[in-house]
Amino acid sequence: MSYGSHAYVPDARNESVLFNVNGKMLPREKAVVNVFDSGFMLGDGVWEGLRVHNGKVAFLQDHLDRLWEGAAALDIDIGLSQAELSARIEATLAINNMHEDVHIRLMLTRGLRSTPYQDPRVIISDATIVIAPEYKKADPETARRPLSLYTVSVRRGRADVQDPGLNSHSKINCITACIQAIKAGADEGLMLDPQGFVATCNSTHFFVVRKGEVWTSSGDYCLGGITRGKIIDLCRANDIPVFQKNFSLMKCYSADEAFTTGTFAGLAPVGEIDGRKIGSGKRGPMVERLQKLYMEHIHKDTVG
Incomplete structure (x- = not known):
């Protein structure tokens, strides 16, 4: 399993x-x-x-x-x-x-x-x-084996309902999103914001790669992820165009690569969203490059 x-x-x-x-x-x-x-x-x-x-x-x-x-x-x-x-x-x-x-x-x-x-x-x-x-x-295969995501109906809420930036013990919205994804046969749920733009996954953050650019959500409807922030910083430090912006599922389906970020596994490639193959369906060169940069950054923080 x-x-x-x-x-x-x-x-x-x-x-x-x-x-x-x-x-x-x-x-x-x-x-x-x-x-x-x-x-x-x-x-x-x-x-x-x-x-x-x-x-x-x-x-x-x-x-x-x-x-x-x-x-x-x-x-x-x-x-x-x-x-x-x-x-x-x-x-x-x-x-x-x-x-x-x-x-x-x-x-x-x-x-x-x-x-x-x-x-x-x-x-x-x-x-x-x-x-x-x-x-x-972390299972070593996580860095290589592409994840499958499923876009769930559970939305990331507005800050006046329950601030999605708050890492609270109450994770019911994320749990119900995860259940939907599991029932659909996917590894994790992809969650949209109230306007229908891509926000985040139920337990990780989400990125796409399009024509050499790295995109992630505006950040308005997701937790201020530590790993997410490090990847954005690493892109900027290594002349990789990176954007925090609103984008729809349409831009995900036609992306060259996609990946998730989180403290536990770092960067994990995504090969499928809603049954649609993303890019080659395998870990792409940008994900592999960012994985290497991220591990070097961890080493610098914990040793250097």
Whole structure:
């Protein structure tokens, strides 16, 4: 069974990994939260996916800044400084002796509620902070094997409904999009914005390549992706024309190449959208070039 861009290699070491729950190191099976926790009860929180290379979290400052921005939007008091949270992440990696092919789910919720109710005034604890590291190597084939996408009916919403730039625990719109894509036999869902322009995928960002140009959405209806931003920066630094703009599905079907981006797998080629072959249907030269540039950039950030 394929899990699209999030396909991974199972690793038995995960059975003994310790998770960090509010500063306490706990075995995986005992790393639990209270049923009154805001994240469990209402999806009230924000999160980050972090990738460890060479014993260091790649682009950590970017991820922390996004977490802090989300917490501010939700009026959540994290209770730690960025330096303190960084130290907690480092301690979690150290106690587990983790250095490479590690993925961390960093979760922040508003904390415990005294009763099942959405009003934040019923909070009776500090914020909940969970650091869940796993040995999780992306399936090597993900970089080469083209993904299939399906355009779903679930739209990315406007900021006055639920800001799509907020990386909240509430991911129901993305989950329903993913379900639609799976039922259609695809790896992932391609989501449009309220005007019908291409926005993003349900769990990754989306790009097309047309006549040597790299296009991605305007960014108005998608999460401020860290990897997405790095690819845009790399294109600019390497004289590759790149545009953030509105474009329709018609421009996708006739693209030379397409790909997705995300923290976990980096760049993954797309070979099919809605049953239509994109370009050659295989990984193209632009995707291969950007994959190489991106890995060099990660190495520079975590070693250099």
